[in-house]
Amino acid sequence: MKELRILYLYPDILDLYGDIGNIKVITYRLEKRGFKAVVDTYSINDDKPDFESYDLIFAGGGADNEQQILSQDLIKYKEDIKKAVDKGVFFLLICGAYQLFGKYYKGVDGEIIPGLEIFDYYTEANPDRSKRCIGNIIIETNLDGEKVKVIGFENHCGQTYDIKSTFGQVLFGNGNKFNDSSEGYMTDNVIATYLHGPLLSKNPELTDFIIKKCLKRKYNEDVELEKLDDNFENLCRNQLFERFLENK
Numbered sequence: 001m002k003e004l005r006i007l008y009l010y011p012d013i014l015d016l017y018g019d020i021g022n023i024k025v026i027t028y029r030l031e032k033r034g035f036k037a038v039v040d041t042y043s044i045n046d047d048k049p050d051f052e053s054y055d056l057i058f059a060g061g062g063a064d065n066e067q068q069i070l071s072q073d074l075i076k077y078k079e080d081i082k083k084a085v086d087k088g089v090f091f092l093l094i095c096g097a098y099q100l101f102g103k104y105y106k107g108v109d110g111e112i113i114p115g116l117e118i119f120d121y122y123t124e125a126n127p128d129r130s131k132r133c134i135g136n137i138i139i140e141t142n143l144d145g146e147k148v149k150v151i152g153f154e155n156h157c158g159q160t161y162d163i164k165s166t167f168g169q170v171l172f173g174n175g176n177k178f179n180d181s182s183e184g185y186m187t188d189n190v191i192a193t194y195l196h197g198p199l200l201s202k203n204p205e206l207t208d209f210i211i212k213k214c215l216k217r218k219y220n221e222d223v224e225l226e227k228l229d230d231n232f233e234n235l236c237r238n239q240l241f242e243r244f245l246e247n248k
């Protein structure tokens with residue numbers, strides 16, 4: 001049976017916004033098609049993972065304090081993770097994890113949390129902690145040449161700058177900064193985004209895009225995924241489009 005090996009980083013620390021749902025959704029959509037999802041986890045004091053042996057590496061969001069706690073541990077693996085990125089392992093990074101793969105994250109109290117410096121962007125929290133980017137967000141991205149709307153929920157103080165290649169254009173919500181036109185960071189094998197939700201639960205097409213990319217890289221073949229019944233997901237999506245886009 002074909003499988004994807006997934007590494008889930010810091011599930012016990014970056015666990016504030018329910019991003020574990022992304023692991024559940026990707027596992028569900030793999031297994032419904034007869035593929036196996038092998039999910040390993042890593043957190044502080046665990047043995048060093050073999051990052052390059054994974055097909056997908058995932059990390060979720062968290063509060064400034066948790067980011068501070070884990071950043072010293074994460075930085076130990078800077079070169080190993082960079083090698084995995086360069087080798088084409090797919091990275092899905094949500095919010096706090098997104099921030100920590102950049103140059104640094106300057107927290108709301110002004111503390112500098114060093115990032116992995118794998119990507120050039122940097123993040124600085126809005127000093128007024130009462131002002132956060134919070135709410136529903138809809139962006140439009142390009143998946144294999146097709147424009148696709150992606151729905152999520154954002155909750156971040158951090159404002160991210162110097163993005164060379166964005167995940168998508170903001171149709172509703174803030175994005176990388178307050179009232180920004182762009183959101184996230186995306187390359188061929190990286191999606192880093194502020195979208196919680198969990199992200200993949202609201203965006204079946206995006207989930208299947210990631211699955212196909214990982215399978216293609218691993219088995220060197222274009223896999224046609226059997227269509228699943230996404231009526232419920234699409235009903236929710238259409239209601240959100242109507243609520244947030246039509247009345248704009």
Ligand code: GLN
Nearest residue numbers: 061062064095096157158
């Ligand atoms: N603590 C970071 C911020 O407030 C990240 C928040 C998150 O992961 N949702 O910007």
